[in-house]
Amino acid sequence: MGTSTMILCGTDEVVRDLMEKRSASTSRKVDMFIRTFGDNLNIAFRDNDEIWRKQRKMYSTRLNARGSNNYIPYQEFESVELLSKMLDHPAEFRVHIMRFATSIASSIAYGLRFPSADDPDIKNLIEWFDRTTALGGKLQIADWFPIFRPLFRMIPKSINPIKQEVEELEELETKLWIRHTTAARALIDAGKQHASFVRDLQAKTESEKDRLTEKEILFSAGHAYAAATDTQANTLSAFVKAMAMYPHVQKEAQKEIDAVIGSKRMPTWSDRPNLPYVRAVVEETLRWLPVTLIGPPMPHALSRNETYMGYTLPKGAAIINCIWTINNSPERCPDPRDFDPSRHRAEDTLQEGFGINPDTLKRPHTTFGVGRRVCPGYNVAMRTLFMGMSRILWAFNISHKLDAAGNSIPIDRDAIVDALVTGPQPFECEIEPRSAEHEKLIRREWAKAERELDSEGHYGDEFFSRFDRLRADEGEKE
Numbered sequence: 496m497g498t499s500t501m502i503l504c505g506t507d508e509v510v511r512d513l514m515e516k517r518s519a520s521t522s523r524k525v526d527m528f529i530r531t532f533g534d535n536l537n538i539a540f541r542d543n544d545e546i547w548r549k550q551r552k553m554y555s556t557r558l559n560a561r562g563s564n565n566y567i568p569y570q571e572f573e574s575v576e577l578l579s580k581m582l583d584h585p586a587e588f589r590v591h592i593m594r595f596a597t598s599i600a601s602s603i604a605y606g607l608r609f610p611s612a613d614d615p616d617i618k619n620l621i622e623w624f625d626r627t628t629a630l631g632g633k634l635q636i637a638d639w640f641p642i643f644r645p646l647f648r649m650i651p652k653s654i655n656p657i658k659q660e661v662e663e664l665e666e667l668e669t670k671l672w673i674r675h676t677t678a679a680r681a682l683i684d685a686g687k688q689h690a691s692f693v694r695d696l697q698a699k700t701e702s703e704k705d706r707l708t709e710k711e712i713l714f715s716a717g718h719a720y721a722a723a724t725d726t727q728a729n730t731l732s733a734f735v736k737a738m739a740m741y742p743h744v745q746k747e748a749q750k751e752i753d754a755v756i757g758s759k760r761m762p763t764w765s766d767r768p769n770l771p772y773v774r775a776v777v778e779e780t781l782r783w784l785p786v787t788l789i790g791p792p793m794p795h796a797l798s799r800n801e802t803y804m805g806y807t808l809p810k811g812a813a814i815i816n817c818i819w820t821i822n823n824s825p826e827r828c829p830d831p832r833d834f835d836p837s838r839h840r841a842e843d844t845l846q847e848g849f850g851i852n853p854d855t856l857k858r859p860h861t862t863f864g865v866g867r868r869v870c871p872g873y874n875v876a877m878r879t880l881f882m883g884m885s886r887i888l889w890a891f892n893i894s895h896k897l898d899a900a901g902n903s904i905p906i907d908r909d910a911i912v913d914a915l916v917t918g919p920q921p922f923e924c925e926i927e928p929r930s931a932e933h934e935k936l937i938r939r940e941w942a943k944a945e946r947e948l949d950s951e952g953h954y955g956d957e958f959f960s961r962f963d964r965l966r967a968d969e970g971e972k973e
């Protein structure tokens with residue numbers, strides 16, 4: 496593109512050879528102009544330098560499989576509210592899913608939940624993300640032709656609206672992270688904060704070498720929170736769409752849930768080993784509608800020249816794993832646009848790291864990225880998705896909406912939003928409780944859960960006491 500080279504890896508074999516096996520030289524990030532503004536603390540933009548290493552270590556110690564188990568009580572709690580809201584206002588299911596994902600993300604980063612999707616901070620987060628994405632697009636000319644960069648810097652703000660936008664976005668972002676971190680610290684000081692990034696980072700348990708500065712803490716917590724919202728929400732919306740379009744898959748999953756769980760309780764994470772078909776539905780959703788189509792939102796780049804299949808791949812070139820192409824390769828998946836969980840074998844989906852296996856050929860998809868930059872939130876995401884999908888399947892029948900004449904309103908399978916983090920375009924469907932017994936249990940569980948909240952709808956003392964008891968029980972089991 497322009498004066499820069501872009502290498503597109505369109506098969507799992509090439510991705511494995513170049514982006515996994517040679518990840519030491521393919522894990523830099525492409526030199527995007529946007530990252531030269533602010534302090535370049537967004538991990539997704541940053542080269543694999545010393546600050547990135549510290550950020551990455553901070554994430555991986557808290558978000559590995561064991562660390563992610565600490566956050567399960569948040570996911571269980573938020574999923575009860577999700578079911579309750581979908582029961583009362585089914586047509587707004589996407590709003591409820593967004594609240595669910597955002598609340599989990601902010602609970603993990605800050606120990607703060609969002610009782611309502613109308614919260615101004617959720618709106619600020621979405622605004623910051625959308626405007627930053629649009630800005631990245633406008634600055635692309637300076638990525639393709641870096642020669643324009645000094646010129647852009649010279650043009651004064653008064654006649655350069657993009658410069659004004661850069662400043663406004665930096666301010667919006669910094670204020671958002673400061674506000675959340677300050678609120679999280681107030682809770683910690685009041686003794687009300689349990690598992691969260693800010694709580695952990697404040698405890699300064701890292702060695703001097705790995706410790707993040709105050710500003711790095713602000714941005715690392717903020718970017719984990721941002722990275723965990725649209726990605727998880729859009730995957731869950733894709734799942735609802737698939738269930739409306741493929742009723743036989745839904746029936747099969749519900750048959751399994753009924754046999755293992757019944758209607759007297761909801762599925763939990765510990766049921767995962769006994770629900771192979773539901774596990775396969777999770778993997779198939781991630782394959783069928785990945786949240787990034789072309790590759791990771793910020794492409795990797797080569798840090799030295801490499802040779803491969805007789806070609807010289809130049810240092811600095813962008814290198815991209817084409818997620819959509821690989822996920823939809825007919826060699827890997829015959830009839831790839833068909834939503835078919837039976838592609839995924841039970842013994843494979845049982846392995847917790849199946850979706851990020853370094854041998855790309857043995858993976859169900861490449862939706863979480865590859866190499867040293869592979870998504871560090873994978874374990875959290877798998878818990879959110881399993882909990883969300885298994886409980887929605889347990890609770891509701893999802894079907895096509897009918898028009899006034901009683902005909903099914905069609906859903907366009909491949910209508911996808913054109914955005915950096917993508918998802919299904921708006922669609923309508925019918926969501927109804929599976930039985931009066933399911934409905935009763937949702938209402939009872941939500942009434943019980945609500946009693947654990949404080950007067951503003953945030954986690955209260957009772958929630959945290961139960962949370963601590965659960966963690967202690969888990970600790971004894973380990």
Ligand code: HEM
Pocket residue numbers: 538539540551554558603718719720722723726727730786787790791792793795862863864865866867868869870871872873875876
């Ligand atoms: C369905 C859910 C998710 C999907 C599909 C997803 C996907 C991705 C992808 C494709 C990348 C880029 C990888 C690359 O550059 O090769 C990424 C990076 C990242 N993700 Fe996720 N993600 C999800 C959820 C999460 C969650 C829940 C968190 C945090 C709790 C998170 C935190 C991050 C961070 C911090 C990075 C940047 C890593 C780096 O550049 O070193 N993600 N994710």
